[in-house]
Amino acid sequence: MSSLPVHNPRFDVPLRDPAWHQRMFWIVFSIVLVWPLAVATEFRPGVLFEPENMRISAEFIGSFFPPVLEPDLLWRIVGATWTTVAIATAGMVMALTIAFPLTILSTRVLSISAISGRMNTLPFVVRQAIRWVLIFLRSIPELVWALVFVRVVGLGPTAGVLAIALTYGGMLGKVYGEILESGETTPTETLLRNGSGRMQAFFYGLLPQNVMELTSYTVYRWECAIRSSVVLGFVGAGGLGQELDNSMKMFNGGEVSTMLIVFILLVALADAVSAFFRKRLV
């Protein structure tokens, strides 16, 4: 039996894309949507390829290689990197001191009147007011806080520490509250029902139950704070960001590339350290 190529009319049907209409609709739709956006963002990729711009960019990028490795600069970078880490750490400690009392004051779980029915009016108003304060603190980006503080306390790490303290204080306060309220609240409630004070109920009921999760979130935020403390340097809060800004303004590509490499390594290191801590804790 030989297998001759049999003509099968089923394969004569021209290939057809079943989703053609849908696809065309989305393409047209996105072009219509993207056009005004491109106008609003002055999106002109041509700018990048103008000969003058090309020359400057090529020169700048070309000067990235080789990265500058003079001991002088390296020591300056080590110092700046430490400042960046220190700003983030000190900022986080101050954020904690802001967030911790505010969380205790605002958490619903520690309300005695809320155990049986509705919370009383005064405690409700106080708790709500504290929540609004936390929202306000974290709604203003740390960079804007830093701009403000640079004008009040002058250039330097103090402005950076304060900026991180306020924004992260607001964030931590919110998330701590959520962690405390999402966990099992029966032990705390039992303590409160049996006449223990709020602080007793907090330290013996609520805190031991949630301490791991709270610490793990705090360590994660510390990692984020390192990233933002670099950015804060750009408005004059010291550290790696400020050095980077200075080198960029002087078009010193070699220094910029060294600092970028250090920065990427720093972020990777903070990432690893924070992951290690969190694994140990949970």
Add this chain to the structure above:
Amino acid sequence: MSAQLNPTGCPKKAPAIMKSGTALLLLTMLSLIIASFWTLGLKWGDFLSMEAFRSMGRFIAEFFPMETDSEFLVKVGWGTVETLAMSLMGTALAAVAGLALAIPASKLHSSDKGLMRTPTRWVLNALRSIPELVWAALLLISAGLGPFAGTLALAFHTTGVLGRLFAESIENAPPEPADALRTQGIGNLRVFYFTTLPQVIPQLMSYTLYRWENNIRAAAILGVVGAGGLGQLLSFHMGLFQMGKTATILAAMLLLVAIVDSMSYHLRRRMTR
């Protein structure tokens, strides 16, 4: 023979409160904190003294009254639109670029050697670990002052973030439909387009929306280095010490973020219900 117990029935040695490793960890944290405060030499006096509080008070008082001149309000309105447009355009570009990089960054099937996987992931990591603001400062040199640089900066950073997330979803997608097409001898690109992509697209969309929310916030401050949007107005007027105008811009920023927050909160609630 039972072990000798002391009269109270407790073991003689108190149980260790924590493992020694954990204690070491806490000690490291503590020394890092002390070293940080020690070396920074914070000017506590500058922000905890009466004088500082007074100057802070004066500074805040200067914010009021807010500038409500209609011409200026229109300008702030345009700044807000520009910020929104930057975030949308940046996120959209990043979604496209992220998908394009996610394909080489993932192993598409079990016999795929994934030669480009590690190098592409390095590129994505580098894109991701440089913050938007640093990208903006770098890109100003090629793209000039204005929202174009900001849009590109958002796109670069977000490409890194989304590319990695996309690659993860692509690798985690159920492989059976793709295998079914592959055994029919269909090319990799078409297999991806007709099986893997439809499977993961809801997840990709949700990642992209989440990043968009982040990028609105980022777009609002990128302008501080000159990359357009509300931030550029902010640093301009703050630099001139026009505090009333600064207050109006800050209010616009807060409003924008609050609206986005509540929109995403309600959307999420509707989607999870």
